[in-house]
Amino acid sequence: MKLYGALLSPYVRKVALVAAEKGLDWTMVLANPGGEDAAFRQASPFGKIPAIDDDGFLLADSSAIVTYLEAKCPSPALLPAEPQVRGRAVWFDEFADTIYFAAGIKVLFHRLVGPKLLKRPYDEAVALQGEAELPPILAYLESVAPPEGWLVGEPFSLADIAVASVLRTLAAVGWGPDRARYPATATWYARVAARPAWQHVAAIEDARRR
Numbered sequence: 001m002k003l004y005g006a007l008l009s010p011y012v013r014k015v016a017l018v019a020a021e022k023g024l025d026w027t028m029v030l031a032n033p034g035g036e037d038a039a040f041r042q043a044s045p046f047g048k049i050p051a052i053d054d055d056g057f058l059l060a061d062s063s064a065i066v067t068y069l070e071a072k073c074p075s076p077a078l079l080p081a082e083p084q085v086r087g088r089a090v091w092f093d094e095f096a097d098t099i100y101f102a103a104g105i106k107v108l109f110h111r112l113v114g115p116k117l118l119k120r121p122y123d124e125a126v127a128l129q130g131e132a133e134l135p136p137i138l139a140y141l142e143s144v145a146p147p148e149g150w151l152v153g154e155p156f157s158l159a160d161i162a163v164a165s166v167l168r169t170l171a172a173v174g175w176g177p178d179r180a181r182y183p184a185t186a187t188w189y190a191r192v193a194a195r196p197a198w199q200h201v202a203a204i205e206d207a208r209r210r
């Protein structure tokens, strides 16, 4: 499977982590957000990352891709079967994408991606707005981070992958795990980051950054 995007994006990393947890064969194909490469744009009509090409099957959007991979390779299950647990897992995926990263992307794009990586227009006021939005989100996360096990209890799931992926991305702009202020979050995050699939994806990401 080709995975279009860049692993700094939590959405792209989410797909990479799901593929790695499931033991799938995948390769990164670098695509920037809004990139014009024709093959990428065929897979992602609106130029958003991630997108995949799985033996000619093209699909964009991390949650759509994860749903596809879960159906294609059900084991290990990352979307739990029990109805309430599955509902909670999808909640955390949505929380990660549309609440947590919706705030964090303002900091990421206007402090790092715009000014330093893609040399696109940026606005420090937007970064500050994102920083003002993050503390209540992090307080919520601290209130639900489990002392043992995973965000939905058991099993390890898409919930842990999606939320921890945002945390790793925001570490690049100084909003990583903060043990002093958010000890439960930092302890849970360390458990996620110790998983072999996480280590594998992190090694690929770190090698590309060097």
Ligand SMILES: N[C@@H](CCC(=O)N[C@@H](CS)C(=O)NCC(=O)O)C(=O)O
Residues within 6 Å of the ligand: 009, 010, 011, 032, 033, 034, 046, 047, 048, 049, 050, 060, 061, 062, 063, 097
């Ligand atoms: N809901 C989408 C969001 C994808 C997304 O917004 N990706 C960002 C980069 S982190 C992007 O490509 N932005 C470019 C744009 O909006 O034009 C998903 O889960 O994949």
